[in-house]
Amino acid sequence: MGAAGEMTGGRSHAAAPAAIELRGISKAFGPVQANRNIKLNVPKGTIHGIIGENGAGKSTLMSILYGFYRPDAGEILINGQPIAITDSQTAIRAGIGMVFQHFKLVQNFTVLENVILGAEDGALLRPSLAKARKVLKQLAQEYQLNVDPDERIEELSVGHQQRVEILKALYRRADILILDEPTGVLTPAEADHLFRILEGLRDEGKTIILITHKLREIMDITDNVSVMRRGEMVASVKTAETDPEELAELMVGRKVLLNVEKAPASPTQPVLQVEGLRMIDDDGVERLRGIDLQIRAGEILGLAGVSGNGQTQLLEILGGYPPKGSKVEGRVTMNGAPLPLSGSGCDAAARRRAGMGHIPEDRQVEGLIMDFAAWENVAFGWQDAPEFNRGWVMDNAAIREDAAAKMERFDVRPRNPNLAARNFSGGNQQKIVVAREIERNPDLLLIGQPTRGVDIGAIEFIHKRIIELRDAGKAILLVSVELDEILALSDRVAVMFDGRIMGERDPASTTTGELGLLMAGVTDTKNTPDDQGIPPEHAHVEGLPQEPR
Amino acid sequence: MDKMPKWADVILTPLISLVLAMAISALVILAIGESPWEAMKTMVQGALGSSYGWGFTLYYATNFIFTGLAVMVAYHASLFNIGGEGQAAMGGLGVALALLYIPLPHWALALPVAMIGAAILGAAWAFIPAILQAKRGSHIVITTIMFNFIAAAALNYVLVRLLRPVGSMDPASARFPESTNLPTLSDAFARFGFEWGRNTPANVTFFVALIACLLIWLLIWRTRLGYEIRALGKSEPGAVYAGINPVRITVIAMLISGGLAGLMAINNVMGEAERLVLNAVEGAGFIGIAVALMGRNHPFGVLLAALLFGFLYQGGGELALWTSIPRELIIVIQALVILFTGALDNMVRMPLERLFLRLRRKEAAE
Ligand SMILES: Nc1ncnc2c1ncn2[C@@H]1O[C@H](COP(=O)(O)OP(=O)(O)OP(=O)(O)O)[C@@H](O)[C@H]1O
Ligand SMILES: [Mg+2]
Numbered sequence: 001m002g003a004a005g006e007m008t009g010g011r012s013h014a015a016a017p018a019a020i021e022l023r024g025i026s027k028a029f030g031p032v033q034a035n036r037n038i039k040l041n042v043p044k045g046t047i048h049g050i051i052g053e054n055g056a057g058k059s060t061l062m063s064i065l066y067g068f069y070r071p072d073a074g075e076i077l078i079n080g081q082p083i084a085i086t087d088s089q090t091a092i093r094a095g096i097g098m099v100f101q102h103f104k105l106v107q108n109f110t111v112l113e114n115v116i117l118g119a120e121d122g123a124l125l126r127p128s129l130a131k132a133r134k135v136l137k138q139l140a141q142e143y144q145l146n147v148d149p150d151e152r153i154e155e156l157s158v159g160h161q162q163r164v165e166i167l168k169a170l171y172r173r174a175d176i177l178i179l180d181e182p183t184g185v186l187t188p189a190e191a192d193h194l195f196r197i198l199e200g201l202r203d204e205g206k207t208i209i210l211i212t213h214k215l216r217e218i219m220d221i222t223d224n225v226s227v228m229r230r231g232e233m234v235a236s237v238k239t240a241e242t243d244p245e246e247l248a249e250l251m252v253g254r255k256v257l258l259n260v261e262k263a264p265a266s267p268t269q270p271v272l273q274v275e276g277l278r279m280i281d282d283d284g285v286e287r288l289r290g291i292d293l294q295i296r297a298g299e300i301l302g303l304a305g306v307s308g309n310g311q312t313q314l315l316e317i318l319g320g321y322p323p324k325g326s327k328v329e330g331r332v333t334m335n336g337a338p339l340p341l342s343g344s345g346c347d348a349a350a351r352r353r354a355g356m357g358h359i360p361e362d363r364q365v366e367g368l369i370m371d372f373a374a375w376e377n378v379a380f381g382w383q384d385a386p387e388f389n390r391g392w393v394m395d396n397a398a399i400r401e402d403a404a405a406k407m408e409r410f411d412v413r414p415r416n417p418n419l420a421a422r423n424f425s426g427g428n429q430q431k432i433v434v435a436r437e438i439e440r441n442p443d444l445l446l447i448g449q450p451t452r453g454v455d456i457g458a459i460e461f462i463h464k465r466i467i468e469l470r471d472a473g474k475a476i477l478l479v480s481v482e483l484d485e486i487l488a489l490s491d492r493v494a495v496m497f498d499g500r501i502m503g504e505r506d507p508a509s510t511t512t513g514e515l516g517l518l519m520a521g522v523t524d525t526k527n528t529p530d531d532q533g534i535p536p537e538h539a540h541v542e543g544l545p546q547e548p549r
Numbered sequence: 550m551d552k553m554p555k556w557a558d559v560i561l562t563p564l565i566s567l568v569l570a571m572a573i574s575a576l577v578i579l580a581i582g583e584s585p586w587e588a589m590k591t592m593v594q595g596a597l598g599s600s601y602g603w604g605f606t607l608y609y610a611t612n613f614i615f616t617g618l619a620v621m622v623a624y625h626a627s628l629f630n631i632g633g634e635g636q637a638a639m640g641g642l643g644v645a646l647a648l649l650y651i652p653l654p655h656w657a658l659a660l661p662v663a664m665i666g667a668a669i670l671g672a673a674w675a676f677i678p679a680i681l682q683a684k685r686g687s688h689i690v691i692t693t694i695m696f697n698f699i700a701a702a703a704l705n706y707v708l709v710r711l712l713r714p715v716g717s718m719d720p721a722s723a724r725f726p727e728s729t730n731l732p733t734l735s736d737a738f739a740r741f742g743f744e745w746g747r748n749t750p751a752n753v754t755f756f757v758a759l760i761a762c763l764l765i766w767l768l769i770w771r772t773r774l775g776y777e778i779r780a781l782g783k784s785e786p787g788a789v790y791a792g793i794n795p796v797r798i799t800v801i802a803m804l805i806s807g808g809l810a811g812l813m814a815i816n817n818v819m820g821e822a823e824r825l826v827l828n829a830v831e832g833a834g835f836i837g838i839a840v841a842l843m844g845r846n847h848p849f850g851v852l853l854a855a856l857l858f859g860f861l862y863q864g865g866g867e868l869a870l871w872t873s874i875p876r877e878l879i880i881v882i883q884a885l886v887i888l889f890t891g892a893l894d895n896m897v898r899m900p901l902e903r904l905f906l907r908l909r910r911k912e913a914a915e
Contacts, residue, residue, distance in 0.1 A: 070906075321789045349792025358790070366790035369783045380780070381791040383773050393771045 017080025019044040019176055019207035020065070025074030027060055029423065032414050034060040036231040038074065042224075047198060047208045049218040049239065052228030053251055053455040054427025055413045058211050061228070062178050066098045067091040078176070097174025099165045099182050102364055102426065105153045111164050112136065112149040115171050132171065139170055157308035166194065177201065178209045181426070181453050183217060189516070190306070195221045213427075213455050215244040227251055252457040260463040263471070265491040267296035271444050271475035272318075275331040277341075279313055279499075282325030287313045289499040291330070295444070295475040300466070302490025302507070303479045305519055310499040311479045312361060315448050317341060318477070319358045320351035334444060349384060357442030359433055361449050361479070367433040368421040375403035375417035378436055410435040411461070426453040431462070438465050444475045451485060463489060483512055497521045553905035558898075559845055563890050565897050567857070570889040574882040583874050595867025596860045602867070604735065604749020608821065609833075610859030611751070614758040615813035616837025617844060617851040618765050619806045623689075624846050625769055626802035627782035632678060632693025633810040634834025635700030636671040640811025641818040642704060643670030645712065645825035648725040659729035663819050664757070664812060671811015672804040674700060679803030683796040689803075697834070708827055722825040731820045752820035758855075761809065762848040768805070769848075778802050810834060842891040854890075861886060 022040040026033070034057040042048045052058050063069045065076065067085040076083055078094050085091050091098075105114050112132055120128045133149055140146050147156070147163050156164070162182065169177055177198075183191040198208050198221060210222060218225050219239060226236040227250040235250050248256040272295040279288040288310050295301045305311055313323060320339075322328050328341040334354055340346040348358070358381075360366040368377050379388050379399045388399050403417040410431045412424070421429055434450060450466065451459045466489060470476055480486050486493055487507045495502045495518035502518040575585035596602045616633040623630035630636075647666030653659040678692035705720070712722040733752045738745035769775040781788040781798045788795055817829050836858055843857070844850030865879030889897070 319790070320792070347792050347794060348790055352792060360790055365784065365786050367787070369780050369787050371783050372780070376776070379776070380787075383776050383780075383791065383793075389773060393767070394773050394776060396771070 016044055018042055018077070019046075019079060020209070021077040021080075022061075022065075023075040023077070025061065025064060025071045025076070027057075027064060027069060027071050033231045035064070035071070038228075038233050040226060040233060040236070042207055042209060044079070044207050045202060045205045046223040047202050047210060047221055049222035049225035050209060050211045050228065051213065051215070051218060051225060051247060051251055053230075054431070054453075054458055055230075055425040056228040056251075056455075057231045058228055059180055059425060062098065062180055062209070062211065065091065065178065066096060092172060092174070095175035097169035097172050097177045099162075099169050099177070099179045103161050103165050105161060105164060107154040108152055110150050110152055111147050111156075111167075114153060114164055115149075115168050119172055135171055136167060139167055157312060160308060166197075170197075174206070176207045176209070178211075180211045181213065182210070183212060183214065191217065213453065213459075215247055215456070218247065219244060229253065248456055251455065256456055256460055260460070260467065260488050262467045262489075265299045265470065267299035267491070268473065270294050270296050271335055272477065273331075273333045274318075277314070277317065277330035277332065278328070279310075279317060279322065280327045281313070281323055287326075287499050288317075291499075291501055293477075293494065293501065295477055297443070297475050298470060298473045299491040300470050300476040300478055300489050302486035302493045303477065303496055304483060304486045304493055304515055305481070305496035307481050309496050311448070311496055314496075315358070315361065315446055315477075315479060318351075318446055319356070319360070320346055320348040322346070348381065352381060352384075352440075352442075355443035357437040357440050357445040359437045359445070359447045359450055361452075363429050363433050368429060370422040371420055373418050373420055374407065374412070374424065374432055375400045377421050377432055378403035378406055378417075380436070382436070382440065406435040406439060407432070409439075411458075427455050427458055430454050431458060434462055434465070438469055441469070441472070442474065444477070445469060446477050446479075448479045449481065450478070451480075451482070483515060487512070495519055553902050557901065557905060559847070559850060562894070562898050562901060563843055563845075563854075565901070566889040566894065567886065569897070570882075570885040574885055577878065577881060578874065581874070581878070583872060588868060588872060588874060591868050591871050592860075592864030595871070596864035600744075600746040601749055602863060604733075604746030604751045605863040605866070606856070606859040607734065607751040607755050608749065608816065608859070609862040610855045611755045611758045611816045612813050612833040613836050613840045613855035613858045614762065614852060615809055615816070616833050617840030617855050618761060618837075618848060619808075619810035620837045620841035621844070621846045621848070621851055622765060622769070622778070622809065623802055623806040624841060625775075625782050626778045626799060628679075628682065628689050628799065628802060628806070630675065630693055630803065630806045630810075631690060631835070631838060632675060632696045632807070633837045634830050634832070635693070635697035636674045636807040636810035637813040637830045637834050638697075638700045638704050639674040640667035640671035640814035641825050641829050642707060643667040643811060644814045644818045645722050645725070646670075648729050648819065649712070649722060653726070653729050656729055656731050659819075660731065660753075660757075660815070663729070664815055667811040667814040667818075668808035669811070671814075672808040674811070675803040675807025676800070679800045679807075682803075683799040701828070705827060708825065712825065720827050724824045725819065729819070730823055731815075733820075750821040752816065754816040754820045757812070757815060759852070761812070762852050765809075766848040774798075774801065810837070839887040839891050842887075842894075857886075858883070 018041045020040065020042040022038055025035055025038040027035040038061060050058050060069065064071050065085065067087045067090055070086070076085055083090070083094055085094065106117065109117065112129055115136060116128045116132045121131065122128070136149050147160055147167070153161060153164065166182065182194060195217070198210070202208055210217070212218060222239045224236060225239050225242065225247065227234050227247065229251060272293065274291055274293040277288055277291040278286065280286050291314060293301065303311060316323060317328055318332065322342065330341065332339045332341060334356065337354070339351070339354070351358070364370060369380060372380070376399070379385070379394070382388065383394070388395055400417055407415050407417060412428050412431045412435070421432065424432070430451070430453065437445065447466070450462055454462060466476060466478070478486065478489055490507050492504055493507050493510065493515065494504045495515055497519060498521060502521065502523055505515065578585045578588050594602070596606045616637060619633050619636065620630055643666035644663045647663045648659060651662060653662060674696060675693070678689050678696055681687040681692050682689040708720045708722065713720060714723045731752045731754065733749065734755065735746045735749060737753065769779065777788070777793045777798050780791060781793055781795055785795055788798070813830070813833060818825055822829060840851055840854040840858055844852070844854040861883050865882065868874050868879055869876040
C-alpha cells in the first residue's frame with residue numbers, strides 16, 4: 001500500500017503534474033480537528049475515491065478545495081500551480097466544479113434559473129436562459145439526466161434535485177469535478193447512469209473526485225482511493241489492488257459486518273392498515289392512486305421504488321402532514337383506530353401521541369432544525385413529552401441529559417450537545433434523528449432513507465437498531481431507494497410505481513431483476529425469472545438496477 | 550464553532566458600529582460649522598448629566614423597550630412586524646377606553662386594567678395581518694404597514710368624533726381620572742426622601758418594561774411555546790414535521806408582538822399624557838425595529854439598545870434646544886446609528902470575524 005501522495009493513477013502519464021495536489025492541509029473548528037496534515041495527489045484524468053467514516057473530514061476537505069473554508073495550514077496545487085483558493089469564484093475559475101452532499105438550490109426557482117444562477121452571461125436573463133435551455137437539453141440527451149427545466153425545485157423529489165446539482169456543475173464546464181456523496185438518493189440504475197457520465201468525462205481528460213460511503217461504487221468506478229479517519233488521510237491505494245473488506249477495515253479501524261444478520265420475523269396483529277389511499281396534489285395531479293398496505297407488529301415492510309413515485313407523499317400523509325392543498329381519500333387505521341387524513345386531528349403531534357415515530361426522508365429540511373443545538377433537536381417533535389416539560393417551562397436540564405445519553409449510545413461525534421446541528425457531519429446528523437425516533441420505542445416507525453450519507457460502521461449500527469425494534473414487536477415501514485438496504489432489512493417488499501403498489505415479494509426469493517421490473521412499472525414478471533434474461537441496453541433505459549457486482 | 554467569541558458578537562460589534570456612526574455624525578456637524586465636541590457634551594449632559602435628563606431618557610427608553618420586544622418576538626417566528634406604530638396607537642385607545650369608562654379608585658388597580666386594554670387592542674390590531682399571513686400568505690410587512698395607516702385614520706376619527714369632550718377644540722380625549730395617574734419615578738423617589746428627576750415623565754412603567762424583558766426571555770428560551778416559535782421561524786417544513794401548527798404559532802406570535810407594542814401606551818398615554826392625543830406614538834414603533842436589530846433579538850440586548858435610543862432622543866432634543874444645530878440633524882444622527890447598527894452590520898462584523906480568525910490562528914500556531 002503506497003503512502004498518501006506518492007501514488008500515480010492508473011492512466012496518468014508520470015510526467016504530467018497532478019490535477020490536484022494537497023500538501024499538509026489542516027483545518028480545525030474550535031476543538032475539533034477536522035483535517036490534520038492532509039496529503040493528497042490526484043492525477044489528471046482519473047477518478048479518485050475518498051472514503052471515511054462520518055465526521056472523518058471529507059466534506060471539510062472538499063470545502064477547502066472549493067473555497068468555502070480557508071485551511072489553517074497547507075498548500076493547494078492545481079495542475080502543478082500553487083493557488084490560493086479564497087472563495088468559490090476562484091475555485092470555479094480554476095476549473096473546479098462541485099456537487100454538494102446537501103444541495104445548494106434555490107427552492108422557489110426553476111431548474112433553469114438554478115442552473116444559470118451565478119453563471120449568467122449578462123445583465124439580461126433571457127439570452128442566458130435560452131442558452132442554458134439548449135445546453136440542458138443536450139446534457140439530458142447525452143447523459144439521460146432528464147429534468148423538466150421549468151419545474152420549480154420545491155416541486156422536485158430529492159432524486160431529481162440531485163440531478164439539477166449535477167447539471168449545474170456540468171453546465172459550468174468544470175475540469176475537475178468533485179462529487180460529495182452524489183449517489184445517496186439515486187437508484188442503482190440512476191447511479192449507473194451517473195457513473196457512465198463520469199467515465200465519459202474522465203475519458204475526455206477530466207478529473208473527478210468522488211466521495212461515497214458505498215464501497216461497491218468505489219470498486220466499480222474509481223482508479224485510486226484514499227481513506228480518511230478522524231481527520232487524517234490514512235491510506236491511498238490503487239483500487240485494483242484492494243478489496244471492500246480491506247477498505248472497510250481501514251475506514252473504521254475494525255472488522256465490519258457488511259451484511260446484517262436477522263432472525264425470521266414473527267409478526268402478530270396488524271398495526272397499520274391502509275385501504276384505498278388516494279391523493280391529488282394542489283396541481284390536480286393524482287400522486288397516490290389507491291394504496292393498500294398492511295404492516296403487522298414485529299415486521300418490517302420495505303417499500304422499494306424509484307424516488308418520485310409517491311413514497312414521499314405516502315410518508316407525509318401517514319406522518320400526519322399531507323402536502324399543502326392536497327386532497328386525500330381512503331382509510332388508514334393504526335392499532336384499530338382510524339387516523340384522520342385531513343382537518344383537525346390530522347397533525348404530526350397527534351400521530352406521535354398515537355404511538356408513531358418518523359424518521360423523515362430529508363433530515364436537514366424536516367428532521368432537524370439546523371440552527372438549533374443538538375440537545376434542542378433531541379426534543380424536536382417530542383417537545384410535548386411530559387419528561388421534557390415542567391409545567392410552563394421546558395425542562396432543559398432533562399433534555400440536555402437525554403441528549404447526552406442518546407449521543408453516547410448512538411456514538412454521535414463530536415459528543416457535544418451544544419453544537420448546532422448544522423455543524424455536525426451529515427451522517428452524525430442522521431444519527432441524531434435516528435436516535436431520537438427509535439429510542440421513543442414507537443408502535444409504528446416510518447422510516448425514509450435511514451442511511452442516506454451514513455458510513456458503513458453506522459449503517460451496521462442503525463440497521464441493528466431497526467431490527468431490534470422489530471424484534472421488540474414493533475411495526476416498521478421502511479422506504480428506501482437503496483435496493484440492497486430494502487432486501488437486507490425487510491420481511492416483505494412492496495414496490496411502488498406511479499402512485500401504486502405494483503406488487504409484493506418475499507425478499508428471500510425475489511431477485512433485484514424482478515424488483516427492477518416492478519419499479520419500472522412492469523407487473524408481469526413471470527417471464528423474466530432472473531437478471532440474466534434482461535439485455536443490458538434495456539436495463540439502462542428502463543431504469544433497472546444492476547445486480548451488485 | 551462560532552467564528553468569534555460571544556462577547557465580541559453581542560457587544561463589540563454594535564459598539565464599533567456606534568463609534569462609526571458617531572464619527573460620521575461628527576463630520577456632518579463639523580461640516581455645518583459647529584463643534585462636534587460641544588454637541589457631544591450637550592447631548593451627554595442633557596441626557597445623562599442630571600436626574601432631569603435621566604428622567605426623560607428612561608421615559609423614551611421605556612417606549613422603545615416595548616416596541617423593540619414586539620419586533621423581536623415576531624422576528625423569532627421569522628415574521629417582520631413593522632406595524633408596531635399602529636399597534637401602539639391602538640394600545641393607546643385601549644388604555645383610554647379602560648380608564649375613561651371603568652371607574653378605578655387607585656392607580657395600582659388601574660394599571661393592570663389599562664394594561665389589559667392596551668394589550669388587547671394592540672394584539673387585535675396585529676391579529677388581522679397575522680391571520681392574513683397564516684391563512685392566505687399575504688405578506689406581513691405589507692399588511693402591517695397598511696394597518697399603521699388604518700390605525701392613524703381610525704384614531705383620528707375616534708378622537709374627533711367620539712372621544713373629544715363636548716366643546717373642546719382639541720382632537721384629544723378627556724383627561725383620565727386623577728386616581729388613575731401613575732406615579733412618576735420622581736414621585737417614587739420622593740417617597741423615600743430623595744430628590745430625583747422632578748417634572749420628568751419617567752414613571753413606574755419602566756419597571757413593567759423590565760419585567761416584560763425578563764418574561765419575554767423566559768417565553769422565548771424556556772417555554773414550549775418559545776421553542777415552537779423559534780422552530781417555526783427557522784424552518785416551516787421542519788415545524789410541520791414536528792407537529793407544530795404554523796397557523797396557530799404565527800397568530801400567537803403576532804398576538805404577543807402586537808400586545809407588547811400596545812403595552813407601550815401604558816407609558817406614553819397613561820403615564821405621561823394622561824389622556825389620549827393624536828399621534829401619541831411619535832415613531833416609537835419604527836424605532837423598535839432598530840432596537841430589536843441592534844439588540845440582536847435578545848431581550849437584554851433590546852434593553853441596552855432601548856437605553857441608547859432613549860439617550861439619542863433626549864440628547865438630540867437638548868441639542869436642538871441649546872445649540873444652533875437644527876432639529877433635522879438629530880434625525881440624521883439617529884438615522885446613522887440605525888444605518889450602522891442595523892443595515893450595515895455586516896460591514897463591521899465581517900472584518901471583525903476575520904480579525905478573530907487570524908488571532909486564533911496565531912494562537913494555535915504558537
Ligand atoms: N462549521 C463547522 N463548525 C464546527 N464543526 C464542524 C463544522 N463543519 C464540520 N465540523 C466538524 O468537523 C468534522 C468533519 O466534518 P465533515 O463534514 O468534513 O465530515 P465528513 O467526513 O464529510 O462526514 P460525513 O460522511 O458524515 O458527511 C466533524 O466532526 C464535524 O462535526
Ligand atoms: Mg460529508
